[in-house]
Amino acid sequence: DAGITQSPRHKVTETGTPVTLRCHQTENHRYMYWYRQDPGHGLRLIHYSYGVKDTDKGEVSDGYSVSRSKTEDFLLTLESATSSQTSVYFCATLAGGTDTQYFGPGTRLTVL
Amino acid sequence: GQQLNQSPQSMFIQEGEDVSMNCTSSSIFNTWLWYKQDPGEGPVLLIALYKAGELTSNGRLTAQFGITRKDSFLNISASIPSDVGIYFCAGQYGGGSNYKLTFGKGTLLTVNP
Numbered sequence: 167d168a169g170i171t172q173s174p175r176h177k178v179t180e181t182g183t184p185v186t187l188r189c190h191q192t193e194n195h196r197y198m199y200w201y202r203q204d205p206g207h208g209l210r211l212i213h214y215s216y217g218v219k220d221t222d223k224g225e226v227s228d229g230y231s232v233s234r235s236k237t238e239d240f241l242l243t244l245e246s247a248t249s250s251q252t253s254v255y256f257c258a259t260l261a262g263g264t265d266t267q268y269f270g271p272g273t274r275l276t277v278l
Numbered sequence: 279g280q281q282l283n284q285s286p287q288s289m290f291i292q293e294g295e296d297v298s299m300n301c302t303s304s305s306i307f308n309t310w311l312w313y314k315q316d317p318g319e320g321p322v323l324l325i326a327l328y329k330a331g332e333l334t335s336n337g338r339l340t341a342q343f344g345i346t347r348k349d350s351f352l353n354i355s356a357s358i359p360s361d362v363g364i365y366f367c368a369g370q371y372g373g374g375s376n377y378k379l380t381f382g383k384g385t386l387l388t389v390n391p
Contacts, residue, residue, distance in 0.1 A: 170320075197377055208366065208383040209321070216377070224378070256320050260377055265309035265328070265370040267379055269320035 169193045170270035172257050178276045185244040187273050189257030191237075197260035198240040199267065200224075200232060202253040209256065215240055247277045281305075284367050284382025291357055292390050299365060299385045300351040307369030310343050310350040311379065315364045324365075325352070357389050 169192035179185050189198060199214040201224075211224030213232040221232050229251060233241045244251055257270040284301045291297060301310070309328055313321035325336050327343035327350060334341055340353045350369075354361055367382040 199378075206383070209368075209381040211378060214378065258320075264326070265377060266311060266323060266326050267368075268323065269313075271320050272318075 170257055170259060170268065172255075172270040172273050174273060175271065176274045178278065179247055180278050181248055182246050185247050185275065185277075187242045187255055187257075187275070189240045189242070189270060191240075191257075191259050193259065193261075194237055195259035195262060196237070197267075198234065199258040199260075200230070200240065200242045201256045201258065202226065202251075203256060203272075204253050212242065212255075247275075249277050251275065252277045282367060282369060282380050282382040284385060286385055287383070288386040288388070290388045290390065293357060293359060295357055297354040297357055297361070297387060298351060299367075300349060301367035301369070301382045302349045303369055303380075304348070305371065306347040307371050307380075308347075309370040310341070311368040311370070312339075312341050312350070312352045313366045313368065315366065315384075317363075321366055354387075357387075359389050359391050362387060362389050 171190045173188045200212040201209045203209050210226045212230050215221045215234040231243045255273045258267040260267050281304050282301050311326050312324045314324050315321045325334050325341040330347045331345050332343040338355045364384040364386050366384045368379040370379050
């Protein structure tokens with residue numbers, strides 16, 4: 167257990183509305199990640215952070231932005247949600263000194 | 279980018295049977311990880327492998343890091359109903375600020391009691 171919580175756990179929103187998902191960790195891990203999981207695609211990296219204010223894009227970053235103003239929080243924002251962004255979103259952190267990522271419980275987002 | 283092929287996509291077995299699944303890559307990885315995901319939950323780490331040729335066990339689970347660094351397998355012995363779930367392999371190849379994982383698409387395991 168890497169002390170990762172995600173909020174909200176479930177959200178239904180309408181196309182065109184902004185949405186922010188929050189990931190909070192208590193282990194002081196430097197690296198944090200946002201993934202989306204869709205049937206047939208597995209887990210795909212959206213954005214990641216390697217320190218406060220240091221972020222980089224993953225393989226499916228279009229339509230998403232992130233922010234990390236403090237070590238424990240990593241926010242994922244959909245500026246204008248689309249139906250293609252309906253998915254389950256997972257946050258993960260990287261345990262220091264290893265290559266092992268630990269995952270949060272996920273947020274199920276539905277965009278109508 | 280890195281590609282991971284995980285097989286089989288799904289398995290339906292009887293309780294007590296052994297299970298084997300594997301992942302192959304087009305490129306070399308530095309680390310192989312195996313995760314299990316239960317419905318409605320996030321993936322949970324089962325085994326981490328850090329050296330080519332490494333063979334590691336965790337209870338009834340055994341995983342190996344292939345000598346070529348392009349493949350890994352996971353075996354589950356004497357399966358039980360709670361082994362049901364999706365199993366993912368993941369490989370890490372980066373360094374510096376580039377600690378990123380590439381995931382296989384998962385193996386769905388169903389165990390018939």
